Every structure is written in C-alpha cells, then in structure tokens.
C-alpha cells in the first residue's frame with residue numbers, strides 16, 4: 002500500500018531543525034522536495050530571523066560526553082551523517098562540556114545549503130491544509146501556526162495539543178561587572194568558558210524573595226500551564242521552595258573563585274557567540290514581565306548594570322499525543338500520507354528534534370525503496386526516543402533523551418552498581434546502533 006502511492010515528491014512543512022534535516026537528507030537521495038516555511042511574513046513568538054534551523058533559545062546542543070544520552074544521541078546522528086550536527090560541529094564555539102554553537106553562522110550555513118540545493122524548492126508561505134493526495138511531513142515545531150494547528154486538531158480529533166516552556170535572557174558581555182564575577186567551568190580547572198556571578202546567602206534570599214513577588218505575563222484564557230521540567234521558569238522553581246534555585250541553576254558546586262572561595266549561590270552565563278560579546282543566563286528561563294526582569298535580575302551583583310539584549314519569555318509549545326495518534330512509521334493513523342517530525346511529535350530539545358526528524362527521513366527513504374524497515378532498537382539512543390513515541394504508557398508527556406528511556410536485557414538490569422550498569426548500557430547501545438545501521442539503507 003505504502004509503496005504503491007509513492008512518488009519521489011514530498012512536501013516538508015517547516016524549515017526548522019527537523020524540517021531542514023529531512024529536506025537535505027531526502028534531497029541527497031534524489032527526492033524532489035517542496036519546503037514550506039512561513040517566516041518572516043508569518044512568524045512565531047520565539048523566532049527572530051528569516052533563517053532556517055534557527056535556535057530559538059539556548060545555543061547549546063547539550064553534552065559532548067559520549068557516555069551520557071545527549072552525547073550518545075549526537076554520536077548516532079553523526080553515524081547517520083546528520084547535516085545539522087555536522088554544521089553544529091563546524092560552527093562550535095567554546096562551551097565547556099557542551100556542544101555550543103555560533104547560532105548565526107549555524108543557521109546561515111543551513112539556509113545557504115538548502116537554498117542552493119537543486120532538489121529543494123523553497124516555498125515561502127504558511128502551509129495550512131492537510132490533503133490526502135500528497136505525501137507531506139509536518140515539521141512545524143512547538144510553535145506551529147494557529148491555522149495548521151487547528152487543522153491537525155481536526156484531523157486527529159485531539160485536544161491535548163499544547164504546553165508551555167520559556168526563553169532565557171541574553172546579556173551584553175561588556176555590561177557584566179567582572180569585579181563581581183569570575184571565569185571558570187564547573188569541575189574543570191583547565192577551561193574557563195563560563196562567566197560565574199556569585200551571590201552571598203543574603204543576596205540569594207533577597208533575590209528569591211523579589212523573584213517570588215515579581216509580576217509575570219498573564220496566561221491566555223485557553224492555556225493551562227504544564228511545564229517541561231528541563232525548561233521551568235525560575236520564578237516557578239522559586240515557588241517550589243526557597244532553596245530550589247540554589248540546588249538548580251544557581252548551584253555553586255564545582256565552582257571555586259580565583260581566591261579559592263566557594264560561594265553560597267552562583268549564576269552562570271554561557272557564551273552566545275565566538276566573539277564572546279553576548280552571554281545567556283544558564284537555566285534562567287522566565288515569564289517575568291520585561292520591567293520586572295530588568296529589576297530582579299539586576300539583584301545579581303555582577304548584573305547590576307547589565308544590558309539585556311533579549312529578555313526571557315514564555316511561549317506555547319505544541320505537541321501531539323504520539324502513541325495514540327501515530328502509526329509505527331510516524332504517519333498519522335487518520336491520514337497515513339502525513340508524517341509528523343520534530344518536536345511536534347512529542348520529543349523535547351534541539352538534538353531530539355533533529356534526531357526524530359532524521360529518523361522520519363530514514364523511514365521514508367527505506368519505505369520508498371521496498372516498504373520494509375527495521376526500526377532502531379530501544380537499546381540505542383535514537384531507538385529509545387522512538388520507543389517513547391510509540392509505546393503507550395498511559396499518560397504521554399514529551400521527553401528529551403535520558404537514561405530512563407533506554408531498554409536493555411536482564412543481564413544489564415542485574416548490575417546493581419549504577420555507574421557500572423550505565424557503562425554496560427552505553428556499550429550495548431553502541432553495538433546495537435552499529436548493527437542497526439548495517440541493516441538499513443542509508
């Protein structure tokens with residue numbers, strides 16, 4: 002059935018992370034792509050440019066450590082020759098243990114190679130209608146336009162379609178008071194990629210008190226907040242307990258200043274660009290109003306005179322209930338010619354959106370060849386993410402890649418020591434991924 006309807010022509014909606022990856026991968030395999038992107042005429046509350054693959058918040062692609070899930074997933078993406086991870090490596094800038102990228106160069110490069118690709122026909126308009134006659138990949142992201150969202154809701158008969166997350170503020174480097182800050186990486190004496198802004202115990206408690214009473218943007222009537230833990234606004238964390246931030250984004254562990262002093266709390270700033278002219282406040286997503294951000298964030302001594310290049314904000318973040326709505330191949334049960342890719346499918350994060358997108362590309366290509374495909378096993382990072390979208394566990398919430406998603410045999414489960422068990426999971430995952438890669442056409 003699947004193959005009978007196939008032509009090597011495909012619509013891709015959204016030139017974000019997932020859409021750009023799929024377009025480039027399928028174009029390389031001689032598919033003719035119509036790539037729809039609505040920006041800049043119609044834009045989202047978070048995107049700021051007309052570039053493809055824009056990173057809307059942090060410029061970090063998470064850890065480079067190959068023995069933790071984010072590092073494992075990136076290595077698998079390198080194994081699958083991901084264009085976007087290759088570009089992230091190419092435009093990486095110092096960022097301690099994370100793959101940090103120069104966002105401008107990254108998205109300009111992706112835009113450029115897509116625009117020059119003769120198999121990709123770029124159509125600069127909002128895509129709204131879902132038709133049964135064309136193969137279409139919807140990769141319109143967590144900020145899918147309203148009209149398209151409405152139509153997806155209609156087709157899927159799903160009301161469980163959105164949640165929130167938030168953007169961290171960006172500060173101009175020259176406005177940071179370095180006499181109240183120091184350069185260092187956590188647990189790393191050799192590198193000093195981060196600017197660390199200490200607070201005394203009293204300063205910390207004043208900060209938390211003001212944060213808790215700060216004005217925030219009101220919710221729209223139809224929206225009900227449902228935060229993804231990794232992107233929770235700081236005022237929400239403060240509400241959970243006065244010390245929550247001191248154990249979260251303001252934790253001082255592993256950070257000692259040049260005088261050998263440890264501090265009660267530390268706010269870390271991460272480089273935004275290679276020149277080091279701007280820094281983002283790590284883990285400081287917020288829904289405070291802009292004047293309140295201006296007031297409260299200045300209570301951090303090093304940011305007393307800070308120039309905020311971008312304030313933090315809060316946005317709708319759409320996803321679908323994948324285990325209920327999707328077939329195994331990531332197409333809609335109600336409309337199998339429509340595939341869902343990227344964050345809209347219920348993964349969470351840049352690398353996860355690229356990974357799920359790339360997987361949709363691999364599925365489409367392999368199905369096109371002969372309608373057979375072996376899905377990645379849940380012992381791999383990619384397979385565990387895929388499994389999260391297909392296994393019905395009752396309540397479905399989006400997830401980033403983490404150890405809890407991996408599945409492994411009894412032998413590994415029996416290992417009681419956590420570190421040793423994880424070591425075995427990583428090893429097993431590498432073996433399974435290599436085997437899987439040999440069994441697919443890519």
Ligand SMILES: Cc1cc2nc3c(=O)[nH]c(=O)nc-3n(C[C@H](O)[C@H](O)[C@H](O)COP(=O)(O)OP(=O)(O)OC[C@H]3O[C@@H](n4cnc5c(N)ncnc54)[C@H](O)[C@@H]3O)c2cc1C
Pocket residue numbers: 014015016017018019020037038039040044045047048054055056057058059060126127128129140141142143144145146149166167168315316317318342343344345349350351352354355
């Ligand atoms: C505010 C916010 C902050 C985030 N911060 C982080 C972070 O710091 N780190 C992290 O790892 N993840 C973060 N995420 C989560 C997620 O990783 C990113 O949103 C990621 O960009 C998702 O990739 P995507 O390809 O699915 O969607 P996107 O990259 O958003 O791409 C979707 C594209 O589709 C376009 N589009 C939408 N509707 C239509 C339409 N009808 N027709 C045509 N084009 C359309 C959009 O303009 C956009 O270009 C954040 C998400 C949000 C909403």
